[in-house]
Amino acid sequence: MKLQHHLGGLEGLDSPLQFEKRVFVQEWETRIFGLHTAMMALSDSLRDAVPDYDMDAVPSTFSTTWTWADLRKGAEAMNPFAYFQYRYYEKWLGGITAYLLERGYLTREELDATARRFHEDPAAPLPPAENLPVDDQVVRYLREGDSPRRGPADPALAVGDRVTVRNPPAAAHTRLPGYLRGRTGVVERVFEGSYTYFCSTGADGLGEPMAVYVVRFEPVEIWGATAEPGAGALYAELYEVYLAPVDQEGHQ
16 A cells, blocks of 8 residues: 555545445446456466366466456556546556556557547447356356465464564555554464465565464554544554564564
């Protein structure tokens, strides 16, 4: 969660809040959701999934990894000011398009030609795309999904340990909320097993399977003197790489 995803506590964002409750506001948004879902259902990462998917039996030229992590990376890579200009599924479309271009599934020329076609004739029919094995795979994925759990873990921390949240370099993507960096809390729960994030975040540290913890933070630790009296604790699920143990003398 970088600048544009970490709005809590930022000043100067005076635009009114939007309380739109509909999942899809326009029909084209359903297509973007469907495209993202199909890419996840055909992702090469499913070869290691908890459900036993036979990816070699699915006749598709899509052969790389695409997960929620890749979608988030694409959105967060946008210029923060451009990010605020687009609708929710427009950001999805931008991330998906950049990925398909980068991986060679599309060329810029093909994309531009297709865009011109639909600008000139918005009612032009979409290309036929019936592929029953792919359809079956997408339906199965929607029903069975996948889990980031990848076997046992050897956690370095235990319930009751005091920890301080690290401050790793800002990369293209992170799962560490900015307001928790440098804050100290207590491990409340250790999840069973290890969990992958499907893609590397570089210097941020995510990628390989690792332990995950629930950490409790007292309000005064997060908001200082502005914390409301009697406010409840804040709980965050954090990867082990984001946490540094604190000894009894308060040293990391």
